[in-house]
Amino acid sequence: MKNIFFTPGPSALYFTVEQHIKDALKSDIPSISHRSKAYVKMHQETTEVLRELLQLPENFTVGFTSSATEVWDRMSENLIRNHSVHFVNGDFSKKFYTAVSAHEKNADGRIVEAGTHHDLQLAEINSEVELIGLAQNETSTGAAMPVEDINRLRAKYKDPLLVVDAVSSLPIPEFDFNNLDSLYFSVQKSFGLPAGLGVWTFNERCLEKAERLKAEGHYHDSYNSILKIAKMATKHQTTCTPNVLNIYLLGKVAKDMLTKGLDQIRQEAKYKSALLYNLFETHPKLNAFVSEKKFRSQTVGVAEVNGGSETLIQGLAKKGLNIGNGYGEFKNRHIRIASFPTHSKEQIEMLVDEINQLDF
Amino acid sequence: MKNIFFTPGPSALYFTVEQHIKDALKSDIPSISHRSKAYVKMHQETTEVLRELLQLPENFTVGFTSSATEVWDRMSENLIRNHSVHFVNGDFSKKFYTAVSAHEKNADGRIVEAGTHHDLQLAEINSEVELIGLAQNETSTGAAMPVEDINRLRAKYKDPLLVVDAVSSLPIPEFDFNNLDSLYFSVQKSFGLPAGLGVWTFNERCLEKAERLKAEGHYHDSYNSILKIAKMATKHQTTCTPNVLNIYLLGKVAKDMLTKGLDQIRQEAKYKSALLYNLFETHPKLNAFVSEKKFRSQTVGVAEVNGGSETLIQGLAKKGLNIGNGYGEFKNRHIRIASFPTHSKEQIEMLVDEINQLDF
Numbered sequence: 001m002k003n004i005f006f007t008p009g010p011s012a013l014y015f016t017v018e019q020h021i022k023d024a025l026k027s028d029i030p031s032i033s034h035r036s037k038a039y040v041k042m043h044q045e046t047t048e049v050l051r052e053l054l055q056l057p058e059n060f061t062v063g064f065t066s067s068a069t070e071v072w073d074r075m076s077e078n079l080i081r082n083h084s085v086h087f088v089n090g091d092f093s094k095k096f097y098t099a100v101s102a103h104e105k106n107a108d109g110r111i112v113e114a115g116t117h118h119d120l121q122l123a124e125i126n127s128e129v130e131l132i133g134l135a136q137n138e139t140s141t142g143a144a145m146p147v148e149d150i151n152r153l154r155a156k157y158k159d160p161l162l163v164v165d166a167v168s169s170l171p172i173p174e175f176d177f178n179n180l181d182s183l184y185f186s187v188q189k190s191f192g193l194p195a196g197l198g199v200w201t202f203n204e205r206c207l208e209k210a211e212r213l214k215a216e217g218h219y220h221d222s223y224n225s226i227l228k229i230a231k232m233a234t235k236h237q238t239t240c241t242p243n244v245l246n247i248y249l250l251g252k253v254a255k256d257m258l259t260k261g262l263d264q265i266r267q268e269a270k271y272k273s274a275l276l277y278n279l280f281e282t283h284p285k286l287n288a289f290v291s292e293k294k295f296r297s298q299t300v301g302v303a304e305v306n307g308g309s310e311t312l313i314q315g316l317a318k319k320g321l322n323i324g325n326g327y328g329e330f331k332n333r334h335i336r337i338a339s340f341p342t343h344s345k346e347q348i349e350m351l352v353d354e355i356n357q358l359d360f
Numbered sequence: 361m362k363n364i365f366f367t368p369g370p371s372a373l374y375f376t377v378e379q380h381i382k383d384a385l386k387s388d389i390p391s392i393s394h395r396s397k398a399y400v401k402m403h404q405e406t407t408e409v410l411r412e413l414l415q416l417p418e419n420f421t422v423g424f425t426s427s428a429t430e431v432w433d434r435m436s437e438n439l440i441r442n443h444s445v446h447f448v449n450g451d452f453s454k455k456f457y458t459a460v461s462a463h464e465k466n467a468d469g470r471i472v473e474a475g476t477h478h479d480l481q482l483a484e485i486n487s488e489v490e491l492i493g494l495a496q497n498e499t500s501t502g503a504a505m506p507v508e509d510i511n512r513l514r515a516k517y518k519d520p521l522l523v524v525d526a527v528s529s530l531p532i533p534e535f536d537f538n539n540l541d542s543l544y545f546s547v548q549k550s551f552g553l554p555a556g557l558g559v560w561t562f563n564e565r566c567l568e569k570a571e572r573l574k575a576e577g578h579y580h581d582s583y584n585s586i587l588k589i590a591k592m593a594t595k596h597q598t599t600c601t602p603n604v605l606n607i608y609l610l611g612k613v614a615k616d617m618l619t620k621g622l623d624q625i626r627q628e629a630k631y632k633s634a635l636l637y638n639l640f641e642t643h644p645k646l647n648a649f650v651s652e653k654k655f656r657s658q659t660v661g662v663a664e665v666n667g668g669s670e671t672l673i674q675g676l677a678k679k680g681l682n683i684g685n686g687y688g689e690f691k692n693r694h695i696r697i698a699s700f701p702t703h704s705k706e707q708i709e710m711l712v713d714e715i716n717q718l719d720f
Contacts, residue, residue, distance in 0.1 A: 005391040010604065018385055025378050030554035031365040033684070066426030066556075069600035073582045102581050188601060194390035196426075196556050196603030220580065221462050222433045240429035241548060243556030243603060244370065324393070 004347060006337045007324040008139050008300045009168055014192030014342040020252040021245070029248045034241050042244075044236040046251030053254045053262070054170070056201060057177050063229035064238050064247060065198035068167050068186040070224070072099040074200070075131065075182070077220035078210045078227070079161060080105050084131040087118045089143055091328045092165065093135035100133075103220075114330070115302075117143045117295040120153040130209070131161040137169035139189070140327035142302030142336065143295045147173050154179040161206060169299050171257060171341070172269045181205050187246060190299055191253055192342040197246040202226065257341060265341050269298045272339035272348040276301035279352045285360065289334060301337045302326070305360070309335045312360040321351055364707060366697050367684040368499050368660045369528055374552030374702040380612040381605070389608045394601050402604075404596040406611030413614045413622070414530070416561060417537050423589035424598050424607060425558035428527050428546040430584070432459040434560070435491065435542070437580035438570045438587070439521060440465050444491040447478045449503055451688045452525065453495035460493075463580075474690070475662075477503045477655040480513040490569070491521040497529035499549070500687035502662030502696065503655045507533050514539040521566060529659050531617060531701070532629045541565050547606060550659055551613055552702040557606040562586065617701060625701050629658045632699035632708040636661035639712045645720065649694060661697045662686075665720070669695045672720040681711055 005012040024030065032038045047062040056062070065071055076099050086097035088111040100107035108129070112118055117138070125132065132153070137144045154162055163182040166173065168189040175183060182202040188195035210226045213219040221228075228239045257265060277296060280288040280303040289302040305312055310332055313325055326334025339348055365372040384390065392398045407422040416422070425431055436459050446457035448471045460467035468489070472478055477498070485492065492513070497504045514522055523542040526533065528549040535543060542562040548555035570586045573579040581588075588599045617625060637656060640648040640663040649662040665672055670692055673685055686694025699708055 003388050003391075005388065007391070007393055010391050010393060010601070013385075013390055017390075021381060021385070025373075025381070028363050028365065030373055030377075030548075031363075031367070031370050031682075033367055033370060034555065066430075066603075067600045069583045070426075077582075099583065186601065188390075194603075194605045195394065195601045196606065222437075223429045223459065240427045241370070241546065241555045243426075243554075245554045246556065322391075 003320045003322055005322045006339075006343065006351060007322055008336045008338045009186070009189035010195050011189060011338050011340055012192060012342050013194070014253045014256065016256045017192060017249060017253065020249050024245055024248055030245050032244065034238065034244055039244065040236045042248055042251070043238075046247050046254070047233075047236070049251050049254045049258065050199070053258055054175070054201070055177070059203045060177060060201045061203075061207075061230050061233050063200040063202065063226070063233055064242055065200050065224060065229075066196065066243070067198045068165065068184055069095070069198075071184045071198055071200045072096045074224065074226055075133075075163060076100045076103040076105065077222065078213065078225050079206055080131050081213055081216070081218045082106050082130065083128045084108065084133060085110060085125055085129050085160070086133040087120070087123070087135070088112070089117050090114050090135070090138035090140040092139050092167065093133070096133045096135075096165065114141045115143060115289045116292065117145050120145070120149045123153060125157045125160060127159070129160045131163060132157070133163050133165070135165040135167075136173060137166060137297050137299060139168040139300055141289060142297045142300045143290045144169060144173075144297035146294060147175055151176055151179040161209060168338075169297065171262060172266055172298050177203075187250055189338070190340045191250060192340060193246055193249050193253060197243045197250065199250070200229070268345055269339065269341070271345055272343065273298040273301060275348050275352050276337055276339060279355060283356065299338060299340055301339065303335050304333055305335055308332050312355070312358060315358045315360055316351075316354060319354060321354060323351075363680045363682055365682045366699075366703065366711060367682055368696045368698045369546070369549035370555050371549060371698050371700055372552060372702050373554070374613045374616065376616045377552060377609060377613065380609050384605055384608050390605050392604065394598065394604055399604065400596045402608055402611070403598075406607050406614070407593075407596070409611050409614045409618065410559070413618055414535070414561070415537070419563045420537060420561045421563075421567075421590050421593045423560040423562065423586070423593055424602055425560050425584060425589075426556065426603070427558045428525065428544055429455070429558075431544045431558055431560045432456045433463075434584065434586055435493075435523060436460045436463040436465065437582065438573065438585050439566060440491050441573055441576070441578045442466050442490065443488045444468065444493060445470060445485055445489050445520070446493040447480070447483070447495070448472070449477050450474050450495070450498035450500040452499050452527065453493070456493045456495075456525065474501045475503055475649045476652065477505050480505070480509045483513060485517045485520060487519070489520045491523060492517070493523050493525070495525040495527075496533060497526060497657050497659060499528040499660055501649060502657045502660045503650045504529060504657035506654060507535055511536055511539040521569060528698075529657065531622060532626055532658050537563075547610055549698070550700045551610060552700060553606055553609050553613060557603045557610065559610070560589070562590075628705055629699065629701070631705055632703065633658040633661060635708050635712050636697055636699060639715060643716065659698060659700055661699065663695050664693055665695055668692050672715070672718060675718045675720055676711075676714060679714060681714060683711075
């Protein structure tokens, strides 16, 4: 039996990727120069279809990095002089906070318990804060922030740059890009690509801030700093030889998602996550880790397992069904199950059946 | 007719890569977690076979970056407090020099004319210099430094870190790792992989220097700084989700090269480059750009084309034979032809025949 990966990233490849890789090999995508016309055309196609999929306005640049982890460093180096606020509710939101701190800036980490999320209506941000960081979908715990809450935060605090980590949720949430300044993700999660590419979108406010910091001598320049990324993006190119194959595949998968229809993909996401949370609520040994329904991720479902998660994970692995263990301190207590666009309703139904039948 | 890429990188895939990609897809390589046992095993296999191929001693770490370009920044941030010397003889050696300068350090660029290389015996390095940078194979011009010259430089100057750019020459030159401190390359050139991975090897002297700079507050920390790379490498892992597929492919290709035999690959490299330079010397419209034979690269042959290179490049492209144009200022005046390990003797013979027959 072929393995199925329900791990929260890297995960199952989007179901069309294998064919796209074969097509890429046939059409010499890995051999074309990243400065050639053929590359420029391909790069432009990818960013345009991604713009359409995400409904990304014209004032946003699509930049590429090696990972979302790189984006945290670039933001620390290029967008913050002194003060940032981070809504931390798990290990990934914490990593951005830690990255900014490591750059010796005053990062203010607002930390709530793992498995919960912040009540943004209560947030108080003072006027010196330059950037607010928020993990819309915290992959380590399965806690997600409703987009409306993000929009309301922005309505209240218009000045600081608002940057959103959507690493493992896109393209499910319907973000309003008029209410945020930067959004980033990596491709090995919901987009179902091989790992090794981060996508960093940002608007002109980010560029203006970077220019100001540069003029003031508070900008750490590097080969992939935001102003260089933006400059090369206007030419549909990157600052160095990028992961060309993945940029090609991203365009193809985004197009496939458009063809299938975002409404359909979002409907399925609702159905699949409902199946998972129903399992977590009805199974005697499982409990949804995120108790507040409003904060439950539709793409990464996390449950506590009475007696530990290892037996269940191993039992499923024997059947070729790979789910994630807990993250960090929850390693042996949690399971994490991705229901990304590539995971069919039938696959999630089968997984739920198998879990119900397993003795663990 | 299937296209053949003789471009100097990205270039033709190593002839086994397509099969390895298919195997990787079958064995779920793109879906495994980069923190899983399966990943650790694979990562270790890749670094071990690479060590064997390069004859890399135990005191060297194998680290991964997104590109060789990234390595320039990391060295600037982590290995130099103030003073570096760069032997510049083309655009790529210049880029490292420029990167260090951009980090506001005193980079001393020793610049010789493109198409030549430095007489290292004449080099004078004063005692404050912390790092010497050298492009063993300057991809922009096809000028290469004999390994013996590098060894002699080291014998004369033992204190500064000696770092060698072998981006487009490995595994052809027989480096003596006891006579250098760091060597880096990217995989889309001689190794014939898709782009999106840099390999950075460094010894304990680099780590000691980094530790000292860190202790003194002159170390720019980032997610992929040298000490973090080294720490994760001891666990056969990376600092963030890497290009897992490429790390897998690198191990497979390095193993294929070992199976074929490095002696054989090096013999073929000599033969293929002899064919190319013979063409450049005998064809009435071509002249080898590197006139001094000692400095001629065995992996990237560069020729000036009387009357400009475009007609020749286009004429070959019509036959499915893709060669590189000149780099930078030489764009329309040069051709650059890769004879990497994947390029067979027969392919180079055919290319030479076609060039001899073409009217340009």
